[in-house]
Amino acid sequence: MKTHSISIDEIRIKPITSQEDFEEAGKLIEALVDADLLEDPEEKKKALDILEAITVLAIDYEKRHFPIPKPDPIEAIKERMKQLHLTRKDVAPYFGGENRVSEVLSKKRSLTIKMIRELSRNLGIPAETLLAIH
Known part of the structure; x- marks a missing residue:
């Protein structure tokens, strides 16, 4: 799968430890957001698994670095x-x-x-x- 010049086989999932990593993850999420529309079941599963993993890592980073204050x-x-x-x-x-x-x-x-x-x-x-x- 090629999405925005990203090859699914070249994507490496890694911890998000910096703002730069977070922004890169955002780009990957954006590129993979329509993965459920892929016709090849194997490519679709691979892309959706990567999307889920990157999203979980990004959400974790976001919670740690941009916490939402609890309402009064x-x-x-x-x-x-x-x-x-x-x-x-x-x-x-x-x-x-x-x-x-x-x-x-x-x-x-x-x-x-x-x-x-x-x-x-x-x-x-x-x-x-x-x-x-x-």
Whole structure:
């Protein structure tokens, strides 16, 4: 298979240890992204295996060098309320009353385990986000 002047048999899978390696991996991923369209089953499998291996290595490098910060639990709640068009009154049962909603959203009161359980179950916010586990 020749893709963007890359011969499938010449591709060597190696650890991604630098930005240069990461960029090279990105080019390979881009070149192999349509590998599932290959007609020869052997070439297709070889290309897809290489694509998967390089993608796993690139994702690992990206996670280590460009971590995505975890969202603030209160900001996550506010964002989810906005997405679902919910008012403070709508979510009051999950907090134990409207006063608690205001206190928590203004960061004057911490989330309790019961609140976290209710918010996770009813608003679909992952518990780890609400617990601010990093």
